Structures are given as structure tokens and as C-alpha cells.
Amino acid sequence: MALYSEKVMDHFLHPRNVGVIEDANAVGEVGNAKCGDIMKMYLKIEDDIIQDVKFETFGCGSAIASSSMATEMIKGKPLSEAMQLTNQAVTEALDGLPAHKLHCSVLAEEAIQSALEDYRKRQEKEVAE
């Protein structure tokens, strides 16, 4: 049996939405290099819709695959839907992860939540100004 499912390998070898959005209006970064995983998500949100999303990840195969899958699951989706994204959903979409790699999908969920939180703060600031 292979270490990872075909889905995980596909997203690891051909990650979707890799890179940076220069004019992103929501950025989230989670994890730390000490633990060996860092994910950074860039979102471009317009009219409460995630128009574009890109990611950068330092981490193992499942961390890269989880980031890639998570970006695919929220791209073009309304904020309300993106907020509901869970690590279980990411794991299921990847046809499962080894038990000791489940934290990678948690990190993907947290990276997106962190970016959405950043967006909320920026919106509040705009309203205040």
C-alpha cells in the first residue's frame, strides 16, 4: 500500500492555486517552522465571494496536498460557505490521510479561517475609517 491516496499524490505533485496574490485582501498564515509545517493563504474577496485564492506551503506531502485541496474547495464560493470548511471535509476530499498526517488538514482549515479572520478585521477597520 502506498503512503498516500492517489488524490493526495495528485494534489501534491500537481498542486492547484500555488503562489501569491499581490493585491490579496485577506491573508492567513498558520503553523511554525519548528514543527515542520507552515501554510499561508492569500484570498481575493469581492462581493462576499472568494474570487481567487493562492497558497504557499512549507511542509510534507500531505500538507501541500491539503493546502491545494482546500483552495479548490473554497475558490468561487461565498464567504458563508468557506467559513464552514472543516478539516474532515478536506480529508474526505483527499480520500483520507494517514492518522499521523491528519493535523495537515487541520492546518489547512486553520489557514483559511485565519485569512477569513484577517478579512473581517480589514472590513471592520474600513467601516471605522
Next chain:
Amino acid sequence: MSIYADHAATTAMSEAAIAAMTQCMREEYGNPSSLYRIGQQAKETLENARQEIAAVINAEPREIYFTSGGSEADNQAIRSAALAGKRKGKNHIISTAFEHHAVLHTLEQLKTEGFEVTLLDVHTNGVVRPEEVEAAIRPETCLVTVMTANNEIGTIQPIREIGEICRARKVPFHTDAVQAVGPLDIDVKAENIDYLSASAHKFHGPKGVGFLYARKGLPLLPLINGGAQEKGKRAGTENLPGIVGMAAALKESVSERDAEAARLTVLRDRLIAGLNEIPHSSLNGDAEKRLPGNVSFCFEGIEGESLLLLLDEKGISASSGSACTSGSLDPSHVLLAIGRVHDVAHGSLRLTLGRENTPEDVDEIIAAVKDVVAYLRSFSPVWRDLQSGKIPHIL
């Protein structure tokens, strides 16, 4: 393309070993403990293998005990010396921070049984200092155990010097020589080694078999009780095909050792030079005091498992000490022991060359690693921060 560059993990079986084993399985199915002819013939084959193996390390045949591999030999040697020490009221053991887990976990267990363990520093070059071994010895020290060569970073330890110190201080000395038997010339008498562990599959022999050398007169405690095999020190019908395969593989390794060591050293240094061209990378461990085929690197800004998987996609089999490959959250204890910080230790790569590797393989590996490291860095947020100066480079 298929390049196997993980010879420290295991090696392909030698044809000589396969032939010897096949012949043994076909024709020598007798139990060496049986009294009739085919049993006694098997016994003779067993003793011939013991003799051949003993000769390689300048031991006497009766000092060689066959085991299931290196881990069992490590466990048995350490437990034997510890128990003998305990009987004399001695409960202190000296080892190093970067031993194989077969040693470290045995020592951990002994700690719960009242032993005190001193783990010596291996310094940034991955080499133990004999004077620090000497300084750590106390009246209650009952064992010094230091590996001959490290399995991850390949550094070779000053075994002869340590052996001399231990003999002078009358402290038993064990060495885990699993990575060294085969590639290195070992003489247990000249190097004052009391116990030595070895494993067949590291020198092109079969898996599941190894041996323990225990100098005559030193205590040996059986881990497996039962019949009188191996002079009562290791019960169970002998794994004759495995033992025969081990002897054949070792004989072959020794016959080509000097030429192979010279050839591999050239390949190793070529590989090190090539990988050194990658910015913000660093060789792990001493550049010279290392096994002929071992290359271990850390690359900043990337993680080792993804590096391995992408190399695998290019047909290259390698290994890493990253947390994700160890199954825990911490990177390799070996890299931490030589002072690599977590952030850097996660980006490690071990390439261990052996018999089948060619200069062309080395060039292919260099090109592939350069590609993969550059690719992973292209979307690593850590690399971005290192490049922008947000966090300082370590390497």
C-alpha cells in the same frame, strides 16, 4: 530512471548470498541440533559460517552469536553488561546522544530499572571525543556503548581510542557496528572491542539475521530462552539459510572493500560538492570522518518528506530525518544532537551510495535535488521570509 541511494536503510541482496541461501534451503534442511547425518551436515555449515564471519573481524568463532539482526544484538549486549554490572553494584552506563534507537530505547528502559545513563555530546561534527568518554567513566560505570558509524550522518567514531580507554579502565565496551561491518575494516582485538552488533542486510545479505560478537569470558544474558542453541545464549533453531547468506555476503563485501571504499569516496565527495552548490545548504557531520557512501544535507526553507517524495517521482530512493518521515513531531534526534535547530533539521536529506551506484547516478541525483529544492522553495513561505530578510538565514 531508477537510482537506489538508500544503502544505509538496506541493500540489495548479493547474487552470491542468494545462491548460497538457495543451495542451503534446497539441500541443507536438516536441524543443526539433530544427531543424524543431515543434521550434522547442517551443523557443519553453521559452524563454517561462524568461522568465516569471525575471521572478518578478527574474533574467535566461539565469540560469534547469531541473532535476528542488529537490534537484537544491541539489546542483548547492553542488557548483559547492565545485569552483570548490577550484580557488582554498578549502575552507570555511558553512551552518546545519537545512537540508534535499538540502543537508546534499551537505555531508556534500563533507566526505569535504576540505571543512570550519561549521553555524551557528539558535537557539531558528529564525532565523540575520546577524552570525554574517559572523563565520564566513574567507579560504578558498567558499560560504554558508542556506535562505530552513525546511520544518518555517517560519521565514524574513534572506536580504537575509546576501546583503549575502556580496556584500561576495565569497563566493558560495546559498539553498534551495523553501518560499519562491510564498508569498514574492523579488528575487535586491536580495537579492544568487547561487544559488537552487526546486521546482514546492510552488507547485501538477507534481512532478519545478524550477529553479536561477545569477547570470551564476558557475560552474556539470553533474551530468548529455550533450547541450547548458541551455547544457551540464544534459543531457537538457527536461521541457517540466513546465516549462510550473511556469511557469503560478508565475504564478498570484504573481498571488494578497499576498492569499493575508494570508489564510493570519490562518488560521495562529488555528490557533496554538487549539493554544496545549492544556496543555504549544509553537509551534516564531518566531511572526512564519514562512511564512504554517506551524504547527509540540510536545506533551508523546505521540508524533507516532500523532497523525498518528489525525488521518488524522479526515480531516486533516498531518506530524510524530517519529523514527517519519523512519524513524530520532532525531527531526527541525530540532527538535533549535532546542533541542527528544528527549522533546519526538517529539511534534511540522506543519500547513501553503494555497490550499484555510478558517477552518472551521482550527476543525476545532483540535478534532481537542485530541481526539487528550487521548486519547493518557490512556494515555501519560510523561504520567502528568509529571502526577504524577515527571518535570518541559519545556513
